[in-house]
Amino acid sequence: xxxxxxxxxxxxxxxxxxxxxxxxxxxxxxxxxxxxxxxxxxxxxxxxxxxxxxxxxxxxxxxxxxxxxxxxxxxxxxxxxxxxxxxxxxxxxxxxxxxxxxxxxxxxxxxxxxxxxxxxxxxxxxxxxxxxxxxxxxxxxxxxxxxxxxxxxxxxxxxxxxxxxxxx
Amino acid sequence: xxxxxxxxxxxxxxxxxxxxxxxxxxxxxxxxxxxxxxxxxxxxxxxxxxxxxxxxxxxxxxxxxxxxxxxxxxxxxxxxxxxxxxxxxxxxxxxxxxxxxxxxxxxxxxxxxxxxxxxxxxxxxxxxxxxxxxxxxxxxxxxxxxxxxxxxxxxxxxxxxxxxxxxxxxxxxxxxxxxxxxxxxxxxxxxxxxxxxxxxxxxxxxxxxxxxxxxxxxxxxxxxxxxxxxxxxxxxxxxxxxxxxxxxxxxxxxxxxxxxxxxxxxxxxxxxxxxxxxxxxxxxx
Numbered sequence: 039x040x041x042x043x044x045x046x047x048x049x050x051x052x053x054x055x056x057x058x059x060x061x062x063x064x065x066x067x068x069x070x071x072x073x074x075x076x077x078x079x080x081x082x083x084x085x086x087x088x089x090x091x092x093x094x095x096x097x098x099x100x101x102x103x104x105x106x107x108x109x110x111x112x113x114x115x116x117x118x119x120x121x122x123x124x125x126x127x128x129x130x131x132x133x134x135x136x137x138x139x140x141x142x143x144x145x146x147x148x149x150x151x152x153x154x155x156x157x158x159x160x161x162x163x164x165x166x167x168x169x170x171x172x173x174x175x176x177x178x179x180x181x182x183x184x185x186x187x188x189x190x191x192x193x194x195x196x197x198x199x200x201x202x203x204x205x206x
Numbered sequence: 207x208x209x210x211x212x213x214x215x216x217x218x219x220x221x222x223x224x225x226x227x228x229x230x231x232x233x234x235x236x237x238x239x240x241x242x243x244x245x246x247x248x249x250x251x252x253x254x255x256x257x258x259x260x261x262x263x264x265x266x267x268x269x270x271x272x273x274x275x276x277x278x279x280x281x282x283x284x285x286x287x288x289x290x291x292x293x294x295x296x297x298x299x300x301x302x303x304x305x306x307x308x309x310x311x312x313x314x315x316x317x318x319x320x321x322x323x324x325x326x327x328x329x330x331x332x333x334x335x336x337x338x339x340x341x342x343x344x345x346x347x348x349x350x351x352x353x354x355x356x357x358x359x360x361x362x363x364x365x366x367x368x369x370x371x372x373x374x375x376x377x378x379x380x381x382x383x384x385x386x387x388x389x390x391x392x393x394x395x396x397x398x399x400x401x402x403x404x405x406x407x408x409x410x411x412x413x414x415x416x417x418x419x420x421x422x423x424x425x426x427x428x429x430x431x432x433x434x435x436x437x438x439x440x441x442x443x444x445x446x447x448x449x450x451x452x453x454x455x456x457x458x459x460x461x462x463x464x465x466x467x468x469x470x471x472x473x474x475x476x477x478x479x480x481x482x483x484x485x486x487x488x489x490x491x
Contacts, residue, residue, distance in 0.1 A: 040213045059214035059256070062243075082244045083312055084398060095285070095314040101240050102315060105214050106258065149311060170397020171309025 044108040048073070049117025057104040063097075064088045066104035067114060075115035075144040079173070086172030089145035090114045096152035098171075115144035118151065127151055130189035131182070138176030146172050150186045158194055162187065209246055216258040220265070220345050220374055223257050227370045228347050230255045235372050237281055238315040240308070241324045265374055268293070274380035280373055284313040284321070284331070296383035299408055303334040303389055309397045319373050322358060325365045325428070328400040332359065332429035333389065337408050337419035338382040346371030359428035384412015385419065388485045390478040394465065400424065402466040403474040405454075407482025409439075416440065418486075420450065420479060425458035425471045432457045439483060447483035451476040 045054040048071060057066055067073045067090065076099055079085035083098040090099045091113040119125035127147045130136070137143050146169060153160055153168035160168070165186045166179075174182060214236075217223035227233045234242060234253035237260065245251040259265055265279040268290050276292055287293055288304040307330050308316060321331045322342070335355045342353045347370045355376070358365055367373070387408030393399040404423030410416065418439035420432045434457065435450040442449075460471035 040215075042214065060209040060211055062209070081247060083240055083308070086309070086311065089311050092314070096311040097314045098240070098311050101243050101312075103214065103239070103243075103256075105216075106239070106260070152310070167397065168310055170395075171311050 042105045042108070044105055046107050046109060047111040049113060059103070059105060061104045062100055063090070063092075063102040063104050063107050063112070064099035066107070067099060067112070070104075073114050073116050077141055077144065079141065083171075084173070085142070086145040086149060086169075087142050089148045089172065091148055091152060094152070094155065096149050113148070115147060118147070125151075126192040127154075127186070127189040130185040130192065134181045134185040134188060136177060136181040136185040138174075142172060142174040142176075146174065146182055150189065153186070154190050154193060158190060160186075160190060209243065210249075210252060212246075212253055213255045214258065215255065216261045218261060220259075220262060220372065223259055223262065223372055224345055224347060224370060226255070226257050227372075231369070233257055235259050237317040237320045238283060240312055240316040241320060259372065271377075276378045276380075277375045278318060278378070279375050280317060280319040282317060282319075284308075284316050284318055285310065287318055288313070296380075297334070297338060297378055297385070299385060299387060299389060299406065300331070300334040300338060300378070303330045303406075306330040306389065306391055306401075312398075319376060322355070322376070323365060323367070323373055325359055325361075325363050326400070327362050327426060327428055328404065328424040329429055330389070330391065330401060330404060330423060333404055333406040333421035333423045335376065335378075336421045336429060336431045337387075337406055338378055338385060340379075340382075341377045342373050343375045343377065344368075344371040344373050356431065361427050381413045384410045384415070386411055386486075386489065387419070388482050390481055391423075392466075392474055392478075400465065403460075403471050403478065405475060405478035405482055407439075407479060407486060409486045416443075420454055420482075422454065422458055422475060424465075425460040425475055427459065430458065435479065444483045444487035447480045450483060451479040454479045 040059050041056050043056050077087040079087035081100050083101045088100040092110050119128050233255035236256040236258045260281045265281040267279050269277045284304045288301045294301050318331045321329050340355045385408045389406045391404045392402045401424045406421040408419040418436045420435040422430045432454045435453040438446045438450040455476040458475050460468040462468045
């Protein structure tokens, strides 16, 4: 089987590797680069747990070949923040208890990030639409939508509303 | 997880893509891959070679021709079509249908031309292309030709493409830029799911004003136009909606599957044609 040498940027770092034709981008990120934030849920583009940004666009990395990412810039959850310096979306997911088992969370956050970069002030309906390709089996989505709304406000420089204030 | 084994080649020109196919029958053209890779994963298709067409510059653009027609290349993803200013201004029904496919991440990769080549009876973009009198350009081992979208679909997953033919672009005529209307789409959930029933009803405000289009998805072996229902609305406008709805109900050939029963689909075709005609009426008041 043919192998291909690809060069791409992953979270800002240039990587040059040889990949088999049939390796998905998701497998390349997880198994070759050890970036295990993106998850394989369905493997068919239905669940969104494998979403990463490719050239700033959200994509299902289970439905893209690694060789197709040659020359691209890829951002995974590992590239947007870490435990000592959380991204506003990550902080908001924690503050709103939008994380339970966590399997869907990287995909949710990257789909949310792609939305907020295009549209810094989304309505709730726009958030629901942007996340319609992400499944969560735990939260019931309410907390996730609230977290994206709060992160949008924080990223616009507005004071974040604490989740408690929303009740009643 | 790795997919089953295949070779991969990125073509730089249409000629190169077609000639690679000729050297390796059983190859498949790869655009967005969102249908193809899924079908390969479940073993429904097993091409030995994938010929990637996304590195072909000519296929990656939306271009206005000198006569005003709009050409959409085979490698342009749905998200880029839906966001394109000329598409939004002249062909808002197509922009609408493009945003009804899958969810945003899928639309970053999935292409409109892939959507029609996959030839699902539920293809959302097909109903808009049927209503807009679009034409596909195909290039294959025995040359190039144009195929009217009306002649493109021949059955579930089947098209009039010949072996090795690559659809390079779809052309929207300038004359179709006046079509306005609505696409009503029922599905079990709003995102991701395929349409259980899709009904597009449109009227021309531009060339040939007052003409109608009725196009249906998910209720026949192929996406379908219903010219008799259109003629009925042409003659009598919204007052003819009940009759047009009856004609559309009779024209559809739905099946029962996990998304809905044939009887439900037929009933909803009637309801949505009436709703579509009423929406046109509100628009002009």
